[in-house]
């Protein structure tokens with residue numbers, strides 16, 4: 127069965143919902159297709175103790191403030207899921223859950239969107255599929271030899287599963303710091319990072335990150351000197367559990383091991399450490415396999431874009447993923463602005 131919509135939004139996480147909000151406001155005909163059976167995007171799958179790096183009101187999508195979570199300054203993931211469930215319902219967004227897009231093809235005037243339950247034809251497509259489904263693990267020597275447990279951030283839920291074990295957490299970003307902090311007191315944790323951890327100042331949260339990312343984009347757009355953006359401030363937001371573990375001296379990092387062996391890790395000084403589990407907190411890549419057939423040009427390691435629009439094809443927009451789709455587009459507070467820009471460009475194109 128083939129259906130039609132002016133716009134097909136692929137992905138119904140926060141980025142897809144923000145797109146839906148603005149498309150609806152502009153009176154545009156659209157549908158959102160989301161592979162997951164329930165609303166909430168990737169937030170449904172994060173580890174239990176995860177806290178946002180901003181207070182609720184600064185983690186809001188367009189139109190509706192995220193309510194505060196009782197007893198928490200920075201809400202947990204379950205609170206975000208509840209907010210997104212409510213958001214989708216409140217605005218009556220036409221999200222079809224449990225529909226996975228396999229491939230988008232160019233059919234001349236239209237784009238054909240093939241799914242696991244039928245085909246859509248659309249005049250434009252917004253891709254908002256996030257990164258959670260593409261965990262990245264670096265090619266480290268001995269990784270296949272190691273007989274212990276290996277998992278990525280996406281598989282980590284809570285520290286109980288590691289009680290009493292020797293665990294190496296790899297990665298000097300927010301996930302690595304938060305998961306290492308989460309494990310302290312439960313497991314014997316070693317935190318391995320490629321360079322010494324760089325904490326943002328304790329009073330910096332998502333608001334500051336958003337403003338900094340916006341200022342950088344403005345400077346670049348206006349041909350001024352690159353301010354360095356968020357990366358200049360540091361890598362790790364000192365959310366309360368991370369700050370507590372760090373201040374208690376429990377978050378000492380050591381330079382990355384040189385290889386894994388059958389039983390553990392080998393360090394640059396030649397020493398060996400027996401290890402039960404390695405948790406790779408080594409990031410993500412954009413989930414874009416569904417666009418492979420369009421053969422879009424890449425620039426700086428990403429699909430080439432002007433704002434949110436694919437440079438090669440004005441019918442295609444990207445939301446979320448990373449700063450390459452707009453300042454802080456991969457955050458709750460940041461995606462609203464880029465979604466608004468995308469919706470306006472789509473309106474103009476459809477007209």
Ligand code: FAD
Pocket residue numbers: 136137138139140141142159160161162166167168169172177178179180185225226227228254255256257258259301332413416445446447456457458459
């Ligand atoms: P997702 O939430 O991943 O949603 C994408 C949706 O697309 C999913 O439902 C998926 O099933 C669907 N999909 C994927 N492929 C297909 C397909 N082919 N067909 C159909 N559907 C598909 N941001 C903040 O603002 N504050 C924070 O504190 C914060 N903390 C973070 C902590 C971690 C550990 C991580 C990883 C990210 C954090 N972020 C934070 C960043 C960001 O807000 C989240 O990653 C967020 O989930 C991104 O939303 P999204 O809509 O872009 O992607």
